Amino acid sequence: MFTLTPVRRAVLCAVADAFVPAINDLPAGSAVLDFELVARAIQAQPLGAQAEFEQLLDLLDKPVLGLSWLGPLRPFAQLAPAQREALLLSWAGSRLPPLRKAFQTLRKLCTFFYYGSSPADGGPNPAWAALGYPGPALPPDSGPPVAAPRPIRPLAPQAATTYDCEVLVIGSGAGGGVMAGELARAGHDVLVHEKGPYFHGRDFTQREANMLG
Numbered sequence: 427m428f429t430l431t432p433v434r435r436a437v438l439c440a441v442a443d444a445f446v447p448a449i450n451d452l453p454a455g456s457a458v459l460d461f462e463l464v465a466r467a468i469q470a471q472p473l474g475a476q477a478e479f480e481q482l483l484d485l486l487d488k489p490v491l492g493l494s495w496l497g498p499l500r501p502f503a504q505l506a507p508a509q510r511e512a513l514l515l516s517w518a519g520s521r522l523p524p525l526r527k528a529f530q531t532l533r534k535l536c537t538f539f540y541y542g543s544s545p546a547d548g549g550p551n552p553a554w555a556a557l558g559y560p561g562p563a564l565p566p567d568s569g570p571p572v573a574a575p576r577p578i579r580p581l582a583p584q585a586a587t588t589y590d591c592e593v594l595v596i597g598s599g600a601g602g603g604v605m606a607g608e609l610a611r612a613g614h615d616v617l618v619h620e621k622g623p624y625f626h627g628r629d630f631t632q633r634e635a636n637m638l639g
């Protein structure tokens with residue numbers, strides 16, 4: 427299981443600040459990232475991926491890191507900001523797939539948790555106003571009202587069962603859900619087959635990073 431040790435956390439802080447440096451009034455990445463959420467997201471990955479990520483963070487903390495981009499033999503956090511950027515850019519365009527993969531993993535992780543996180547106090551993420559995003563419509567303390575009425579009664583047959591329908595929609599996601607709703611509204615007899623659990627809109631807090639699990 428992935429462990430976010432203080433050393434790994436310090437590495438992630440330096441990486442986050444390289445991807446999202448402080449600019450104008452906006453704080454740097456490490457000031458916004460919720461490291462508990464980040465750790466939980468990594469712990470939800472397959473064990474092999476967790477081990478790979480640990481190895482990556484541990485490599486970033488070693489002087490031998492310099493060999494990966496022919497730079498100074500120093501850990502990532504001890505590089506100057508321009509050197510950190512040069513290292514990451516060299517990985518992004520590397521001919522070695524593991525380095526390109528490492529770059530993309532770190533980029534996605536840092537930018538998703540920077541722009542998708544809500545601060546612990548429930549206030550707006552400082553980047554949202556700069557992006558023109560007004561933030562979630564739900565107040566921060568409303569939480570998911572799990573007791574809200576759920577209009578759909580999913581069928582969960584325990585044995586081989588035959589259903590009749592005019593249209594069978596596989597998957598109730600963004601595409602299938604809309605299609606099923608429109609067809610049903612037009613008077614068709616629609617059956618939706620969904621492999622996942624039933625989530626009502628009210629199960630979501632509109633806070634993207636918190637909804638990852």
Ligand SMILES: Cc1cc2nc3c(=O)[nH]c(=O)nc-3n(C[C@H](O)[C@H](O)[C@H](O)COP(=O)(O)OP(=O)(O)OC[C@H]3O[C@@H](n4cnc5c(N)ncnc54)[C@H](O)[C@@H]3O)c2cc1C
Pocket residue numbers: 596597598599600601602603619620621622
């Ligand atoms: C973290 C994240 C953030 C995103 N943010 C945005 C955003 O802000 N704006 C935006 O426009 N897009 C966003 N997207 C992309 C958007 O969610 C997808 O483009 C969209 O959901 C794709 O719709 P879909 O119907 O093809 O698939 P999905 O919405 O993924 O739906 C597929 C459904 O089919 C079910 N299913 C799959 N296989 C089977 C099977 N064999 N039997 C039965 N059911 C099955 C799945 O359980 C799922 O419910 C985001 C995606 C992610 C992952």
